[in-house]
Amino acid sequence: MDAYDRNILKWLQGDGRMSNVELAERIHLSAPQTLRRVRTLEESGVIRRYAALVAPAAVGLEVTAFVSLSLDREQFRNVREVERNVIAFPEVIECHIISGDSDYLLKVVAASLKSLSVFLTDRLMQVPGVAGVRSMICMEEVKPQSSLPT
Structure with a gap:
C-alpha cells in the first residue's frame, strides 16, 4: 500500500459515493489508474464494503449502550454458537x-431505556452460555464512527 492507496x-x-473521476482528481491520478487501485483495495479486503451511516435518533433509536458480556466457563466449548446467537x-x-x-464488548442500540432493559433481560441474558451482562448507557456521542487514520 503506497501513498496513493x-x-x-x-x-x-x-465520501464513499464519490465518483471515480472526482476521486482521481483529488488524488492526482488518471481515472483508469484510480479505478484499478480501488478495485484492488476492494478485492484484497482493505475496503470491506460501502454503507450509509444513519443517525440512530433519526430512526427512533434513542439509546446506545455498551454491554460487557461474560461467558459461562462450563459452556466455553460452545463459544461460536454463543457468538452466532449474539x-x-x-x-x-x-x-x-x-x-x-x-x-x-457489544454496542447495542434501542428505542428507549425500557426496550433496552427488555432486550438485555429477555433476550441477551437468555442466550445459552451467557453468564453475565453489564451495561453502560451512552449519555452523549462525542465522536461518532469515523475514518481510520491513513
Whole structure:
C-alpha cells in the first residue's frame, strides 16, 4: 500500500459515493489508474464494503449502550454458537472479543431505556452460555464512527 492507496482510503472514508473521476482528481491520478487501485483495495479486503451511516435518533433509536458480556466457563466449548446467537440480534451493532474481566464488548442500540432493559433481560441474558451482562448507557456521542487514520 503506497501513498496513493492511503489517499484513496482517506477520500472514500469521507465520501464513499464519490465518483471515480472526482476521486482521481483529488488524488492526482488518471481515472483508469484510480479505478484499478480501488478495485484492488476492494478485492484484497482493505475496503470491506460501502454503507450509509444513519443517525440512530433519526430512526427512533434513542439509546446506545455498551454491554460487557461474560461467558459461562462450563459452556466455553460452545463459544461460536454463543457468538452466532449474539450477533443475530439486530440491536447488537458491534461485537468485539476483549481481554479483561469480560469476554465481549457489544454496542447495542434501542428505542428507549425500557426496550433496552427488555432486550438485555429477555433476550441477551437468555442466550445459552451467557453468564453475565453489564451495561453502560451512552449519555452523549462525542465522536461518532469515523475514518481510520491513513
